[in-house]
Amino acid sequence: SIDVYTQILSSNYYSPELYYNLGICHYNKKDLGRAVLNFKRALKYDPSMVNAQVNIETIKSEQVNSIYEVEPFFMGKIWTDLSNAMPSVIWAIVSILLLLGLTYLIYLFLFKIDAYRVNNLKTGIALVFLLLIVSFLAANKRTNTLTTDKHAIILQETKRYAGPDEKSVVEEDLIPEGTEVIILEELSGWYKVSLPDLDHVWMTAEMFERI
Secondary structure, three states, X not given: OHHHHHHHHHOOOOOHHHHHHHHHHHHHOOOHHXXXXXXXXXXXXXXXXXXXXXXXXXXXXXXXXXXXXXXXXXXHHHHHHHHOOOOHHHHHHHHHHHHHHHHHHXXXXXXXXXXXXXXXXXXXXXXXXXXXHHHHHHHHHXXXXXXXXXXXXXXXXXXXXXXXXXXXXXXXXXXXXXXXXXXEEEEOOEEEEEOOOXXXXXXXXXHEEEO
16 A cells, blocks of 8 residues: 555646545554655645544654653744634735725725714724735745645654764654654755754754655
8 A cells, every 4th residue: 555655646746635645654654754744745735634633642752762742832832723723825816905905995985984983984094904914925935835834744663863964863752753853954965954842953854854
């Protein structure tokens, strides 16, 4: 099944269900790193896929050396959930409709409105303008989520390196497979990444795969 799904992906056909099924195949083979990688890819295209998130949490709970994850700022999580509520295309359509509505309200304000309704129209213009800004920013964030390649998954349990060389290994717990990292910079084939606990370490490209 893995070969079949991989062949389909190589033909540039992508879907959340395809990544999810591939993740299940890797999970059944105890390849936890690639299982998490494909569950994350499924969530990247469909953030509402609850089963993929549940499977990721299940894998984390099974790891004895999982890294403590620093929870995101409350408002940041709300903003992320809001931007993921709809595809970027829908957010773009909402933005266009709000822009048309704002244009119409401004037209009424300038040319058609009665004097006693000016205050109500001002409030409407301000509200629609605020919604327009929110929808535009949400569309931009959702698009960035789909196009960014800074997030990656550790494929196999690996050591921590304090610098971009083999001699800088740190005598601490290993980084478990399936850990999500954020790529910060690259230097001579080594990559500086941020771990879920916000610690910064170095690793080589074969240790991870981008989501």
